[in-house]
Amino acid sequence: MALPLFDVMHDPGPDFTALLEREGLLPALGASDHGITQAHGTTVLALRFSDGVVMAGDRRATEGHAIAHRAMEKVFPADEFSAVAIAGSAGMAIEMVKLFQVQLEHYEKVEGVTLSLQGKANQLAQMVRSHLPLAMQGFVVVPLFCGFDLTRETGRIFTYDAAGGHYEEADFQATGSGGRDARTTIKLGYRDDLNRDEAIELAVLALYEAADADSATGGPDVVRGIFPIVATVTAEGYQRIDDDVIAERFEAAMERRRALHGNAGGTLR
Amino acid sequence: MSMPYYVAPEQVMKDRAEYAQKGIARGRSLVASLYTDGVLLVAENPSKTLHKISEIYDRIAFAGVGKYNEYDQLRVAGIRHADTKGFAYSREDVDARSLANLYAQYLGSVFTHEMKPLEVEILVAELGQGQRPTQLFHVAYEGTITDEDRFAVLGGDAEPIRTSFAERYEAGWDLSAALQAAMGALAGPERTLAPSDLEVAILADADERRAFRRLDDDALAALL
Numbered sequence: 001m002a003l004p005l006f007d008v009m010h011d012p013g014p015d016f017t018a019l020l021e022r023e024g025l026l027p028a029l030g031a032s033d034h035g036i037t038q039a040h041g042t043t044v045l046a047l048r049f050s051d052g053v054v055m056a057g058d059r060r061a062t063e064g065h066a067i068a069h070r071a072m073e074k075v076f077p078a079d080e081f082s083a084v085a086i087a088g089s090a091g092m093a094i095e096m097v098k099l100f101q102v103q104l105e106h107y108e109k110v111e112g113v114t115l116s117l118q119g120k121a122n123q124l125a126q127m128v129r130s131h132l133p134l135a136m137q138g139f140v141v142v143p144l145f146c147g148f149d150l151t152r153e154t155g156r157i158f159t160y161d162a163a164g165g166h167y168e169e170a171d172f173q174a175t176g177s178g179g180r181d182a183r184t185t186i187k188l189g190y191r192d193d194l195n196r197d198e199a200i201e202l203a204v205l206a207l208y209e210a211a212d213a214d215s216a217t218g219g220p221d222v223v224r225g226i227f228p229i230v231a232t233v234t235a236e237g238y239q240r241i242d243d244d245v246i247a248e249r250f251e252a253a254m255e256r257r258r259a260l261h262g263n264a265g266g267t268l269r
Numbered sequence: 270m271s272m273p274y275y276v277a278p279e280q281v282m283k284d285r286a287e288y289a290q291k292g293i294a295r296g297r298s299l300v301a302s303l304y305t306d307g308v309l310l311v312a313e314n315p316s317k318t319l320h321k322i323s324e325i326y327d328r329i330a331f332a333g334v335g336k337y338n339e340y341d342q343l344r345v346a347g348i349r350h351a352d353t354k355g356f357a358y359s360r361e362d363v364d365a366r367s368l369a370n371l372y373a374q375y376l377g378s379v380f381t382h383e384m385k386p387l388e389v390e391i392l393v394a395e396l397g398q399g400q401r402p403t404q405l406f407h408v409a410y411e412g413t414i415t416d417e418d419r420f421a422v423l424g425g426d427a428e429p430i431r432t433s434f435a436e437r438y439e440a441g442w443d444l445s446a447a448l449q450a451a452m453g454a455l456a457g458p459e460r461t462l463a464p465s466d467l468e469v470a471i472l473a474d475a476d477e478r479r480a481f482r483r484l485d486d487d488a489l490a491a492l493l
Contacts, residue, residue: 001367001371003347003371004349004350016352019353023353025356098356102352102355102356109325109348109352110345110348112318
């Protein structure tokens with residue numbers, strides 16, 4: 001490796017993807033999914049609460065009807081004040097998250113300031129858009145992005161489609177194969193003034209319902225002790241909730257459901 | 270027919286070295302020192318936005334003195350090198366030694382082949398972990414590289430500062446003692462420096478992956 005110096009007219013600036021392109025390190029496009037099996041990630045969600053935003057995702061990856069991974073992570077810190085979750089083609093999605101994380105940090109180090117939350121969301125949209133040729137061939141990656149906006153002092157959520165379109169959500173969103181069930185659950189339990197605890201509880205219940213109805217979404221794996229990942233992003237930054245806490249929440253929800261033969265019993269719990 | 274001028278290579282090198290030294294001497298100096306928890310970097314720099322000290326990677330910091338646009342270009346190249354390497358291989362494969370070598374090769378080749386040498390001196394500091402020791406790599410304008418395991422002084426006025434800092438240096442001192450010594454050495458016998466005249470950063474282990482942190486005026490006042 002030589003020292004990456006560029007003349008003024010051809011300098012990639014703080015853009016890490018452009019730098020990789022110049023160094024010939026971006027993977028070539030033109031693959032096709034014919035005949036290869038690829039792992040798929042499933043349900044991820046985000047919802048706003050009074051101090052910020054909660055993001056959560058199950059741990060299952062599937063290849064067709066088989067379970068490919070039981071402990072896959074789909075919720076990642078993008079930087080100190082934002083998080084990204086992925087559903088879709090697992091290999092591509094994780095690669096995209098890795099590139100996104102480096103891109104944000106690269107920008108921060110080169111420029112000496114962090115990107116605004118809107119800037120980060122737009123950056124991710126560009127990545128999804130440049131992925132479009134692969135999405136057309138079956139490698140669809142649909143991220144969910146959220147963060148704490150330090151200027152507006154509020155949590156914000158952005159969703160994407162495979163073409164790179166991105167939309168800001170008012171309160172919550174869930175994507176992936178179990179996204180619909182998760183969304184309905186959140187919709188039934190959502191209030192503007194949810195506190196952190198209530199928001200985490202709602203995320204846990206939404207993932208429980210998604211796993212209950214969608215075969216590709218993993219529920220709490222009590223045998224192996226694998227539980228969905230739940231994280232919050234607030235003015236204090238990204239914080240992953242301890243597995244023990246999440247395990248307790250799921251155990252309690254399962255206990256309540258057990259008493260009612262699997263039903264909630266008239267109220268979301 | 271006019272005869273081409275002949276200039277002895279010794280003279281060319283001497284002139285270039287003098288030119289670079291003069292350029293570097295126009296700026297203020299910088300001290301880096303090890304302390305109990307990591308590395309302290311202190312630069313005399315009244316600007317709050319045009320930094321002399323920066324983060325390169327998780328456990329690597331950069332410091333430069335001399336001509337701002339020249340060392341800033343090297344700083345950005347260092348970040349690019351480190352981020353690309355970490356992305357292509359793994360974060361733990363990024364090390365200060367290989368980066369310092371690249372800087373040394375580049376500065377050396379510019380000094381020998383270009384019309385104008387770079388008027389900079391730079392430092393690459395790495396916070397040790399496991400088998401890797403905490404190290405300071407000092408690269409001079411002509412590409413000479415030295416590694417220090419205690420402290421380094423950069424800048425045109427380095428010699429008296431180095432002597433004065435060496436007298437104060439104590440192995441295993443804490444951040445506050447190291448900072449006071451650095452301030453005293455940078456100020457010299459006739460001046461005193463306030464926190465607002467300084468740019469200070471540390472490389473120290475915290476809960477986070479990234480070890481680089483800037484210390485603002487309030488943090489400095491608390492340490493003093």
